[in-house]
Amino acid sequence: MPVTPPHSITELLDRAHAMAGLSLGEIAAELDVVVPEDLRRHKGWGGQLLELWLGASAGSRPEPDFPALGVELKSIPIDEQGKPLESTYICVCPLTDVSGLRWSDSVVCHKLNRVLWVPVEGSRAIPLAERRVGMPLLWQPDEQEAAVLRRDWEELMEQVALGQVERITAHQGEFLQLRPKAANRRVLTEAIGPDGLRIQTLPRGFYLRSRFTAALLSRHYL
DNA sequence: TGTTGATCATGC
DNA sequence: GCATGATCAACA
Numbered sequence: 001m002p003v004t005p006p007h008s009i010t011e012l013l014d015r016a017h018a019m020a021g022l023s024l025g026e027i028a029a030e031l032d033v034v035v036p037e038d039l040r041r042h043k044g045w046g047g048q049l050l051e052l053w054l055g056a057s058a059g060s061r062p063e064p065d066f067p068a069l070g071v072e073l074k075s076i077p078i079d080e081q082g083k084p085l086e087s088t089y090i091c092v093c094p095l096t097d098v099s100g101l102r103w104s105d106s107v108v109c110h111k112l113n114r115v116l117w118v119p120v121e122g123s124r125a126i127p128l129a130e131r132r133v134g135m136p137l138l139w140q141p142d143e144q145e146a147a148v149l150r151r152d153w154e155e156l157m158e159q160v161a162l163g164q165v166e167r168i169t170a171h172q173g174e175f176l177q178l179r180p181k182a183a184n185r186r187v188l189t190e191a192i193g194p195d196g197l198r199i200q201t202l203p204r205g206f207y208l209r210s211r212f213t214a215a216l217l218s219r220h221y222l
Numbered sequence: 223t224g225t226t227g228a229t230c231a232t233g234c
Numbered sequence: 235g236c237a238t239g240a241t242c243a244a245c246a
Contacts, residue, residue, distance in 0.1 A: 043230055044239030051239080060233060060238035077241080087225085089240060122241090170226045180227060181237095189235070202227095203236075210224090 005055045009069055009138070015054050016118060016136035024120070025129030027053055035129045047075040050118055050133075062091065062107060064114075071138070072115045076213060077122025078134070082221065084210040085122045093178055093204040095191035098161045103150045106157075108176070108206050112149065115139050119217065137220050145175070145216075152176035153206075163192045166201055175212040181205030 006012040019027060024046060028035045031052050036042040051058065056065035056073050065073040077085040091107045103109050119134035141149060152173040159168055170179045182203045193199035 039230090039241060041230060043241045044232080046241095047239045048232090058233090058238090060236075062237065065238095075240085086241060089238095092237065177226090180229090182229080183231090183235095184229060185227085187235075 003052070003055055005057060005066060005068065007068075009071070012054065012066060012069060012071065012116065013136065013138060016116060019050070019053060019118070019133045020135045022133055023129060024049060024131050024133070027133070028129070038124075038128060045128075046077075046120055046131075047073075050075050050120075054116075064111065070114050072111045072113075073118070074115055075118050075120050076217075078119045078217075079123055082119065082134075082217060084213045084217070087177070087179075087210050088208040088213055089181070090176075090206040090208060092181055093156075093160065093206055095160055095165055095189060095201065095204065096198070098157055098192070101157060101161075103153055106153060108149070108153055112141055117213075117217070135221070137217065139216060139220070145212075148175050156206075161192065163194045163196060163199075165191050165204065166199075168204075170207075173209070175209055177207050177209060178204050179207055 006015060025035055027049055031049070033049060036045055039045060051065060051073060054073065057067060064070055074088055076088060079085055090111055117137045117139055121131040152175055156168060156173060156176065156178050159165065168178050170177045172178070180202050185202060187203060188200040189203045190198050191201045
């Protein structure tokens with residue numbers, strides 16, 4: 001029952017491989033964690049269970065789950081055919097002081113530099129406790145993927161910098177999209193407005209389209 | 223039926 | 235409020 005952070009990539013992968021094939025209920029039992037009825041009011045439960053098992057540093061800091069290893073952990077819900085059921089949240093989008101911000105310095109770039117993807121059966125037809133964990137995949141974007149991600153990011157951030165954040169929709173971006181990320185629609189944060197003045201707007205987050213994660217998974221597993 | 227916009231829990 | 239972990243559910 002690992003709780004200390006892994007000392008190496010190898011150790012992290014060993015732990016992740018040991019999870020493959022287990023159900024969430026089995027893992028929860030090992031960790032003495034209660035399994036909720038469903039995820040409606042426990043949306044991050046699965047991800048946090050994996051964090052516990054793998055020894056990820058807890059907390060809500062804007063840094064990788066395994067700081068010493070530079071690895072970000074992402075659980076990804078998949079259907080019967082192994083295709084992602086949801087887009088993947090990456091991080092919040094800065095909405096002020098963004099002029100001069102470069103891709104290579106961005107949180108998106110850093111987070112996606114090394115990701116440990118852990119597929120989990122996500123069909124709502126399967127009781128939560130019975131959903132199984134799949135084979136983990138340690139991934140780094142290849143040149144083409146990185147180029148598109150960079151372009152998406154630059155286009156979105158340019159609009160943010162120009163005070164056009166409220167004109168951005170989730171339709172934009174080939175791989176990366178910008179969507180609301182908040183407790184509810186009444187939450188406000190500061191942003192740059194159309195006239196360069198500060199405005200209050202809904203916080204936004206960067207997400208990876210499921211089309212992208214689907215390609216990434218199939219490229220490795222197929 | 224796939225996506226977009228909205229929402230839920232938690233810690234600080 | 236902001237950052238983490240995400241999925242829900244209405245609508246195109």
